Amino acid sequence: GEDVEQSLFLSVREGDSSVINCTYTDSSSTYLYWYKQEPGAGLQLLTYIFSNMDMKQDQRLTVLLNKKDKHLSLRIADTQTGDSAIYFCAERASGTYKYIFGTGTRLKVLA
Amino acid sequence: DVKVTQSSRYLVKRTGEKVFLECVQDMDHENMFWYRQDPGLGLRLIYFSYDVKMKEKGDIPEGYSVSREKKERFSLILESASTNQTSMYLCATQAETQYFGPGTRLLVL
Secondary structure (H helix, E strand, O other), X not given: OOOEEEOOEEEEEOOOOEEEEEEEOXXXXXXXXXXXXXXXXXXXXXXXXXXXXXXXXXXXXXXXXXXXXXXXXXXXOOOOHHHOEEEEEEEEEOOOOOEEEOXXXXXXXXX | OOOEEEOOOEEEEOOOOOEEEEEEEOOOOOEEEEEEEEOOOEEEEEEEEEEOOEEEEOOOOXXXXXXXXXXXXXXXXXXXXXXXHOEEEEEEEEOOOEEEOOOEXXXXX
């Protein structure tokens, strides 16, 4: 069945770059998403990428997609303490309602 | 801005109680979802609804039911709460992407 995997924890120093990785199994995935969840809150969409793209950049965020390896990454440049949160990757196939979420990666930014 | 509200942020119930979690959206979206979030397991889909009175089971529907009498409101019902239903419950609506409510943290004693 479909599965999305992420490492559970990542710790970086303020000002460094963070790279959060995600692997998925469903080759029919058309949309791939990154969500951020701050403590005590719901999920907030950060960015998304279509499966026919390799890269998308949005200010400090860079998303890289390796479709052959089914690997997605989110790079946060100049990581700040306000970036501390749980980051979820999710996939969705075209024409379906269903999102498959990863387990989430807890990013801790050290001052 | 899309607004998704959930009736409670925190809820404490006893085993065997009937529990209602309410979700309301203001964007006229047809699709609404209920997830539960547990550490190390991510988000798991309980039920979703694609129109008024229409629903489909997600991955973990056992012990839950839902109600969608009006387009803007999607309710999750725990008929007889159990301790293994202690969790964070997230409601979402969907247009081009999913929009989430703030979550309800439910503790079943």
